[in-house]
Amino acid sequence: MSASLPFGLYPHTVGEWHIGYFRFAPKVTYDGVCVARDSKGSFGPPLKNLAAAPLNHNTIDASEQSVCLTTDFPNTAPRVTSLSRAVGGGATEQVLGYYRAPELRKAHRRQMGSRRALHFVFKVGDRAQTARFYREVLGMRVLRHEEFEEGCKATCNGPYDGKWSKTMVGYGPEDHHFVAELTYNYGVGSYRLGNDFLGLTLVSRQAVNNAKKLEWPLKEISGGVYLAEAPGGYKFYLEDRESSKPDPVLKVTLAVSNLPKSVAFWSKLLGMKIYQEDKPQQRVLLGYAEDQCKLELHGIGQTVDHGTAFGRIAFSCPKEQLLDIETLMKKENQKILTPFVSLDTPGKATVQVVILADPDGHEICFVGDEGFRELSKVDPNGEKLLDEAMAADRSNEWFAKHNITKASA
Known part of the structure; x- marks a missing residue:
């Protein structure tokens, strides 16, 4: 029976x-x-x-x-x-x-719910103009600024070994806001864009007004949605309305060559929830929580080219999940760019990370939440530190004096 x-x-x-x-x-x-x-x-x-x-x-x-x-x-x-x-x-x-x-x-929901979308990494060649765009056009503020004498063990600044800086900008702390990480390599003046990063969408009437006032180029894509480009060509979509949420950053859109395969990777292996699907437009919206910035995957039906400007999207999770994530990727024969490693920031907290790549090579950083919350505290001197670093940066003058063009990556 x-x-x-x-x-x-x-x-x-x-x-x-x-x-x-x-x-x-x-x-x-x-x-x-x-x-x-x-x-x-x-x-x-x-x-x-x-x-x-x-x-x-x-x-x-x-x-x-x-x-x-x-x-x-x-x-x-x-x-x-x-x-x-x-x-x-x-x-x-x-x-x-x-x-x-x-x-x-319930335990599984708590586990996935403990993961947070943190930031997207942009490589910048013109630090001064980039700072102006984020501060004066988007209306973000500098959350912290750090200078490094050598390359990052987890290639946070890309495949470069020299002096570099990291500037975090956003509308509020990473505890409850999605922010931008701007990495500047002193010897690199520009990067080649690929077709991988398709844009960051945010809701801010003030940003639209700022762009118009400063005569920053704007293109209306649809009713109330404008396209603005940051220095380097990165696309930002600005919705001309007031945000109903504390964090106005809605989503990051990445190109994928095979949408079903990528959705399976992000949802089944990395545990993201599917919020929206638009099959005719080949778009799927995923995320870890309703009140967080979402990841939108857009199928483009061709190979994804990352250029040299390729970025990285970062999420936090409880530290004990990092090795589980790494083990799972090994079992599924997925790419691990940087196995579990500890990263030191002078005078600040040490964090542990695992860096992955999705089926199209998009870089994904998972960082231990406990250490990252300490590291990511807003530095009240962040604005001042960035301004001082830019004032002290004589790299452009040095290259001009020696009649050398700053490298294009």
Whole structure:
């Protein structure tokens, strides 16, 4: 006689899928790769190639137990071909359906909900004009500014070893705002744009008014939506209305060559929720929370070219998730650009990061939330530090004096 269980399968942590709580005799047979879990939460050894492999009740709690099928996809149900329990005399009883304890579903939601969209990294060649655009046109402020004498271990400034700076600008702290990271390499004057970054969209009537007042080039794309370009050619879409949310930054749009493949990567492997799908326009909007900046993927039907201006999108997560993310990427043969590493900022907090690449090579940084919250505190001297650094930067004069053109990357 079949014992039917409630349907509905939800992820708990990466690699674990529980297939129902039930009582059973000492021997259970099923197909797949699985582990046994007792009511105390401990795990037995993995059992592989299970055409008819036993679970011994001496190794797990014999009263209330679950069977767990492992998978590396946090949002995709594994395929189960059979699940049965021994009922005596060599006979077996089929167990039907999937069951998920409500508290485990809540645990997964807490895990994904603890991830935050932080910033997008832009390489800038003209630091002074770039600062003017973000400050005077967009109306952002400098949150912090840092100078470095050598390249970053996680290539935050790109594949360059020399002196560089990092300036964080935004409408508020990264604890609850999506901001821009501006990286400036002292020896590089310009970068080649590709077709990878398609724009950042924000809601700000003030930004539109600022651009008009300063005679910054604006192009109306549709009713109340204007296109402005930052120095270097980066596109910003400005919605001419008041924002109803504390953070006016709505989304970052990236080009992808194969939309279904990219959506699977971001949603199934990285755990993002799909908020909107526009199949005719080949657009999908994803994110970790309703009140965060979203990631929009736009299928362009051709190879994505990152140029030399390629950026990086950053997210935070609890530090203990970093190695889990790295392990999952290895299992799925996905690209890891920088394995788990600690990064030091002089006089500030040390953070841990893992840098990935999606199927089209878009760089993705996951940083440990605990250290990053300390590192990302707003520096009240940020504006002053940036101004002093720009005033002290004589690189343009040096290149002109020696009749040398500043390098184009």
